[in-house]
Amino acid sequence: TQLLEQSPQFLSIQEGENLTVYCNSSSVFSSLQWYRQEPGEGPVLLVTVVTGGEVKKLKRLTFQFGDARKDSSLHITAAQPGDTGLYLCAGVPLGTYKYIFGTGTRLKVLA
Amino acid sequence: EADIYQTPRYLVIGTGKKITLECSQTMGHDKMYWYQQDPGMELHLIHYSYGVNSTEKGDLSSESTVSRIRTEHFPLTLESARPSHTSQYLCASRRAAQDTQYFGPGTRLTVL
Numbered sequence: 640t641q642l643l644e645q646s647p648q649f650l651s652i653q654e655g656e657n658l659t660v661y662c663n664s665s666s667v668f669s670s671l672q673w674y675r676q677e678p679g680e681g682p683v684l685l686v687t688v689v690t691g692g693e694v695k696k697l698k699r700l701t702f703q704f705g706d707a708r709k710d711s712s713l714h715i716t717a718a719q720p721g722d723t724g725l726y727l728c729a730g731v732p733l734g735t736y737k738y739i740f741g742t743g744t745r746l747k748v749l750a
Numbered sequence: 751e752a753d754i755y756q757t758p759r760y761l762v763i764g765t766g767k768k769i770t771l772e773c774s775q776t777m778g779h780d781k782m783y784w785y786q787q788d789p790g791m792e793l794h795l796i797h798y799s800y801g802v803n804s805t806e807k808g809d810l811s812s813e814s815t816v817s818r819i820r821t822e823h824f825p826l827t828l829e830s831a832r833p834s835h836t837s838q839y840l841c842a843s844r845r846a847a848q849d850t851q852y853f854g855p856g857t858r859l860t861v862l
Binding site for chain 2: 669674680689
């Protein structure tokens, strides 16, 4: 079974703090996507990482794809209450056609 | 910006009613998906389609059915709704050659 394990599962921090969310697998992915989902809404795509070692920045969010394309991380600098939500990584393991989602990280940023 | 739409956004109905949840996308994507998600929980794939007249059941057993008569439209139907069907239903689509899925805003269904 191919799994995408995310850590931490829950995170509650104060506004202004930094944090990192991890997405790990034993499978290789051609690409990984990161989504943020707010309660009652659909997941919204944040970024797609494709190349091993790739780093992408989206304002205060920095995404990294592992060299072996088995893992990824999301770093948020100076978190704000608007960053609160469920963060999901997802992708298609090489050799399969199945799109799988990570276990999710629920982030709460307190003002 | 993803052009994928779901209606209704919220629906409260009584047990035994037949309902259809609508999903449309204007991106010309071949592949479309339906997921079921309880609040704060993981997404479960219940149906998918790789093109017109192609539909398959997903990982999670569901009493719903789907159809794909047009590329842009992928409705989901519950013939007889039950309280156990209460959940959020998310529709997604993607281009055949790309992995990235784009999601609609979801339909929150409550069956009394």
